[in-house]
Amino acid sequence: MRVMVALRLKGVEYELLQETMGKKSELLLASNPVHKKIPVLLHRGKPISESLVIVQYVDEVWPPPASILPRDDPYAAAIHRFWGQYIDDMFPPRIRILRGTVPGDKDEASDEMTTALLYLEEAFVECSKGKQYFGDDSIGYLDIALGSHLGWIRAVERIAGVELLGGAKVPNLAAWADRFCGHPAVVDVMPDVDILVEFTAKLI
Amino acid sequence: MRVMVALRLKGVEYELLQETMGKKSELLLASNPVHKKIPVLLHRGKPISESLVIVQYVDEVWPPPASILPRDDPYAAAIHRFWGQYIDDMFPPRIRILRGTVPGDKDEASDEMTTALLYLEEAFVECSKGKQYFGDDSIGYLDIALGSHLGWIRAVERIAGVELLGGAKVPNLAAWADRFCGHPAVVDVMPDVDILVEFTAKLI
CATH class of the missing domain: 1.20.1050.10 (Glutathione S-transferase Yfyf (Class Pi); Chain A, domain 2)
Incomplete structure (x- = not known):
């Protein structure tokens, strides 16, 4: 949810890949081998894990006006x-x-x-x-x-x-x-x- | 140690106030009432707590050339x-x-x-x-x-x-x-x- 809200605030379109309870997809295991859990953001072919890390990444990659962390403060x-x-x-x-x-x-x-x-x-x-x-x-x-x-x-x-x-x-x-x-x-x-x-x- | 290394990388002078084991100073309790623990950085009269939060603050307040988080990446x-x-x-x-x-x-x-x-x-x-x-x-x-x-x-x-x-x-x-x-x-x-x-x- 954090990742989706961040992307929506920035006006970025995304595709949501859902995981099924109890079995983990190969893509998830390959993308987040350390924690083996969602969320993972795949962007430009690279995975980013941990929701608050992703939120900061989204904030830095997509420019203002929508700003997530207070800017210049x-x-x-x-x-x-x-x-x-x-x-x-x-x-x-x-x-x-x-x-x-x-x-x-x-x-x-x-x-x-x-x-x-x-x-x-x-x-x-x-x-x-x-x-x-x-x-x-x-x-x-x-x-x-x-x-x-x-x-x-x-x-x-x-x-x-x-x-x-x-x-x-x-x-x-x-x-x-x-x-x-x-x-x-x-x-x-x-x-x-x-x-x-x-x-x-x-x-x- | 994290805070001191960050400040030294940036070339910022600081005063180190040590805490004594087993008793917490009034200044610490007032500055970090939530966790009541070090480290706390006092800057411009305001306290910042949690070591990695402080490291990012130091990185943002004091300009490059010394950069702590990779810039523009x-x-x-x-x-x-x-x-x-x-x-x-x-x-x-x-x-x-x-x-x-x-x-x-x-x-x-x-x-x-x-x-x-x-x-x-x-x-x-x-x-x-x-x-x-x-x-x-x-x-x-x-x-x-x-x-x-x-x-x-x-x-x-x-x-x-x-x-x-x-x-x-x-x-x-x-x-x-x-x-x-x-x-x-x-x-x-x-x-x-x-x-x-x-x-x-x-x-x-």
Whole structure:
């Protein structure tokens, strides 16, 4: 999803090759032999792996006006990168616990995700400067980094019966999430929460 | 060490504020309230945290000729970022196991580190294009990312009695490691392996 949103923001056409659960294509194994996982962007015959690495590659290869990392503002870019890394350290392992696909303390996972969202609520206020997105007027790196987890955050609220974005604790972030999901570059690639809930029910 | 090497490559003077083991300064807690850990770069009164985020900030703020990420080559930059992330996922947890500061299977940790170093041996051949460093003729992002672990890699070879860089499996990487440690931007900030070994012996 991160890669597709980045390409859509830049107005770049792409072909989506889907992988099937449980068996990996030869092309995937050849393109990302280290991690053997999606996403991989194939561009000019060369593979690029790791979603946030790809997002930066897309930002550097395709010129503005659409800019993903703040341009000519190294401090703002550092803030986006800092939170991008934080999000990927914090959310995926705790989402897996709340989905029930790995063992772990669900209350603890939910509390830690809430703490993370409270930090990000603060970061949103600072980065957006009263505008719509972390990237100010337009979707940026941090919007993509956090936004790609929204489907699963909302799904685990239902699966585990917890309040994360849904409570009243992070009002700015909750409003941002609705805006992000409705953005033209996002709306067609955001997974449906019902499907994520159903998919998890079949797995466990 | 990553931050100091980056600043030295750029020829930027800095003041080093050391933290004392076991108690965190007020300045550190105020500057990095999320992770409460070093390194933090304070520049123009603003804090930047997370070592590889800081390295990219330094690269963007201080102009070439010294360039840390490959310039005007988004694919090469993506390769550097990919391996930088891989290194930080792979090495620190396994180094802690081999030091004996956290429990875990030492043989497995050593085997996994060897696998990682074999990948990096290949990456070195591709990135360096027959030159001295991952960054071609000069030290780049990936040199800094991997180089900052060399002290501990060599220390755990002695602490755990394992062969990592010391064996004959990664000859290009072993030669690179010696070159890196002797580089003028590195030589004064590379920790002494004896001291790391001694420090670990006192901890456990």
